Amino acid sequence: MSNDLQEFLFSIFDLTQEENTIFREAVTHSSNGILPNNQRLAFLGDSVLKLIISEYFYRRHPDWNKGKLTKLCGGENESNKNFADIAIKLELVKYMDIKNPPPAYKTNETLNAEALEALFGAIYLSRGFEETKRIALKYIIADVEQFKDDDLGYLEWINANSHGFVVNCNRQPNPNYLILHLASCNTITGTPTNGKSWTLDYIKICSLDQNELEKWAQQQVGGKLKHCPICKP
Numbered sequence: 342m343s344n345d346l347q348e349f350l351f352s353i354f355d356l357t358q359e360e361n362t363i364f365r366e367a368v369t370h371s372s373n374g375i376l377p378n379n380q381r382l383a384f385l386g387d388s389v390l391k392l393i394i395s396e397y398f399y400r401r402h403p404d405w406n407k408g409k410l411t412k413l414c415g416g417e418n419e420s421n422k423n424f425a426d427i428a429i430k431l432e433l434v435k436y437m438d439i440k441n442p443p444p445a446y447k448t449n450e451t452l453n454a455e456a457l458e459a460l461f462g463a464i465y466l467s468r469g470f471e472e473t474k475r476i477a478l479k480y481i482i483a484d485v486e487q488f489k490d491d492d493l494g495y496l497e498w499i500n501a502n503s504h505g506f507v508v509n510c511n512r513q514p515n516p517n518y519l520i521l522h523l524a525s526c527n528t529i530t531g532t533p534t535n536g537k538s539w540t541l542d543y544i545k546i547c548s549l550d551q552n553e554l555e556k557w558a559q560q561q562v563g564g565k566l567k568h569c570p571i572c573k574p
């Protein structure tokens with residue numbers, strides 16, 4: 342994991358005694374049978390992350406009503422899975438102190454979701470809300486590339502990332518039309534079928550990771566991806 346989070350973690354361990362203690366607590370798993378473990382921080386971090394996500398959706402989508410906001414950012418199962426996916430991608434468990442790991446713990450949803458929550462609980466206590474928000478949004482918001490009025494950029498992307506994924510959608514993305522393709526699908530490569538442009542009436546959202554596109558569809562459009570029947574991603 343050669344990224345900001347790792348550097349950030351290491352940098353914190355050089356800091357004050359108080360921070361040292363709180364981050365050690367964040368990486369101590371409850372199976373070790375010692376207290377304090379990461380459970381209380383996971384409880385706190387869960388609330389902090391949900392507040393950050395709620396504020397993000399509130400500001401990003403002035404047109405979403407309470408029901409839609411609740412459905413898309415308030416569901417316990419949904420956010421657990423989301424937090425677990427992020428923790429798994431960051432390989433957070435590698436940095437945890439786990440004496441009696443449950444089976445398949447590296448992909449265990451609860452363990453990984455709690456690992457992320459506890460880490461953010463510790464970041465919040467140590468660094469305050471604004472810094473926690475900055476770091477959280479970087480990891481939680483979908484990491485995708487969007488091509489609009491940029492056929493050249495789009496074609497370069499799919500040529501360089503032929504094993505990646507592409508969502509074809511309307512210029513103003515609409516939950517009813519979000520089609521997921523393999524980047525190699527012949528319906529989204531070569532010469533545009535309408536003879537015009539790949540990124541004009543319809544635009545392209547690209548990523549190497551299908552999960553990021555699913556996250557994008559949910560976060561930015563409030564919809565789910567439909568899979569192309571031709572390339573069957």
Ligand SMILES: [Zn+2]
Nearest residue numbers: 522526569572
């Ligand atoms: Zn396709």
